[in-house]
Amino acid sequence: MAARLCARHLPPVWLCRRAAQGQGRHYRAALCAELKHPLITEEVASRPVGPQEVRVDVHFCGINFADILVCRGQYQEKPPLPFIPGIEFSGAVLETGTDVSTVKKGDRVIGVSNFNAMAEECITDQKTLWRIPENVSLQDAAVLPVSYGTAILALEHRARAQPGETVLVTAAAGATGLAVIDVATNVLRAKINDAFHHVMQRKSTGKVLLSLK
Ligand SMILES: NC(=O)c1ccc[n+]([C@@H]2O[C@H](COP(=O)([O-])OP(=O)(O)OC[C@H]3O[C@@H](n4cnc5c(N)ncnc54)[C@H](OP(=O)(O)O)[C@@H]3O)[C@@H](O)[C@H]2O)c1
Structure with missing residues (x-):
């Protein structure tokens, strides 16, 4: 959020x-x-x-x-x-x-x-x-820093996901889940279940911002 x-x-x-x-x-x-x-x-x-x-x-x-x-x-x-x-x-x-x-x-x-x-x-x-x-x-x-930073840390540094491997995202409706899908598919070239793609297309990022200007 x-x-x-x-x-x-x-x-x-x-x-x-x-x-x-x-x-x-x-x-x-x-x-x-x-x-x-x-x-x-x-x-x-x-x-x-x-x-x-x-x-x-x-x-x-x-x-x-x-x-x-x-x-x-x-x-x-x-x-x-x-x-x-x-x-x-x-x-x-x-x-x-x-x-x-x-x-x-x-x-x-x-x-x-x-x-x-x-x-x-x-x-x-x-x-x-x-x-x-x-x-x-x-x-x-x-x-971007927290959601994408978390996705990159989890998928690249911890899971070491490889091209063609399947990534399971159990909740892909919010900022972190959407970032995981984006990094998995577009950066690491891994596979994502179609159901998660559907969720991603249905919702935009759930994040809220604090504007200081
Ligand atoms: N360990 C780490 O480094 C790290 C880093 C980032 C995030 N996280 C954790 O990851 C989680 C998600 O963070 P986020 O920034 O992605 O949050 P977010 O953007 O607010 O997304 C949360 C999602 O969960 C959905 N949701 C909330 N309550 C629900 C319920 N009872 N049933 C079904 N769906 C529900 C929300 O749906 P609606 O939009 O419809 O409300 C929203 O899409 C948090 O627990 C956060 O602490 C951990």
Whole structure:
């Protein structure tokens, strides 16, 4: 599942300026301050990027089941409170660390981060960022990292699916299932049961997006 949040349209009343006002740059972020409670929007202080890191102006953030679980304290990772949820995003590169060679300022990118993407900007390692082709929108690209990353990890790295082998997808209606079908058929040239093709054609991706622009 995924949704869209537009930070510019957030009601001003939601903004609590607790975080060190006036001391350097700040950006707005959705914070999980208490487990099983609604997220709050706060201004948080920017930090400098490390040598391998990239600061991204986040436009869209996918909302995944993992975000829901982590905000309930039910995910395998339990970040200390308060934390910013969000593990996949799209946006434009704002700043690069001294050793970054894969992207440059202004590039349109998608990325995965370790729970800090539901914000106007986030910092992530250059290894977890990919440039978006010109003909793909930031909105469409934002939900690709988790679903397609999971599909590639499962089929290529774990199952080592080979051309001509049959892949069984037990639930192919949502983002992950559809990505598995796409990767299996179009990248790995494996076979998929016709019934799953039917499901894929019937439904588009079930993901919801969070829009920050
Ligand atoms: N291990 C990993 O790395 C990893 C990574 C990604 C996802 N996942 C897991 O994979 C699962 C799917 O994630 P997703 O991002 O693909 O979610 P998604 O896009 O929301 O898809 C979930 C699908 O399940 C269907 N569904 C929900 N409840 C159902 C029910 N009671 N009976 C039948 N169908 C039902 C939904 O149908 P409707 O659209 O009709 O509601 C939707 O098509 C989640 O459990 C997620 O945590 C794991």
